[in-house]
Amino acid sequence: MTTSEPTPEMVAFYERRTEEHIKRVRRCLSVMASLTDYADELNERARVHDASKYGPEERIPNIWLSEYHRCRCAGEPFSYPEGMEECVRSAIDHHMTTNRHHPDFHADPNDMTDVDLIEMVCDWTAMSQEFRQDGGSARGWADETIGNRLHLNDSKRQFVYAMIDLLDSNLDSDV
Template identity: 45%
Template sequence: MKTTNNTDITNEMREYFYKRTEKHINRVRELMMLMEGYETLKRSDLLERGIAHDQSKYLEPEVTGYIWLSWFHYCKNSNIKFAYPSDTIIEMVNNAVDHHLKSNLHHPESHSNINNMSTLDIVEMVCDWSAISQELNQGSCLNYI
């Protein structure tokens, strides 16, 4: 079966993506709030960035690709056999990830020079890594990295 559009996304896949992404964003926000006072970071700035974290995943050109990517990882982590149904879907996932990395300041790829990352960018990046490592029960975010 050749898949070319998001009509092939099931309700289960969509629900999993939204639930998982919301939990991830909330976890990042909680971790960011622990950083209040670090390098003079203000609670309001941390909260604002935490609320905005990964919001681009809810819009195109990211949402469809990230629904597929989230389902891929769900299956992988659950030992469920799964493969993307077409090269078109793989390309959509890759484009979504590329757009996300280049459009969000907590990713080094969004900066022309990594040294241009602000303290807030770096704190959000580390909180993102920490949240993912917690979600995957990997202990330290160094294990995830």
């Protein structure tokens, strides 16, 4: 493990970025809660979404990962301190395997529940909004992921795209 501590500016950026992401996901989950039969479950998912990013396994590596993304978007050079890239990979793995809305949590992504899939769509939507991709829709993430890294059966794939369409048509575009 590296001893490189992030700067206060890096910590502030991470906290702001993570809070904004969670706020976007919560907004999407709230919309979906009002449109589906899963209101209670989706509202609970909104309450706990990405809480692991603040835990000891993920916080420091995610601060460095956020700095990587900030520099990449700003066209600034970036390199991880010695040992941190491995810590970031480990934190990503931890996040993906401890949060139900990530396919890696499940032995088979086709075991994901409708609520898991809706939260995944909301997470993808929030990322699309942050990176100003695809008009803030999860469709681009789905197109790139499903069939490549994420192998869903036809029913699950159709459900994901139906949820993207439902969210896109009911979400204000000012996010």
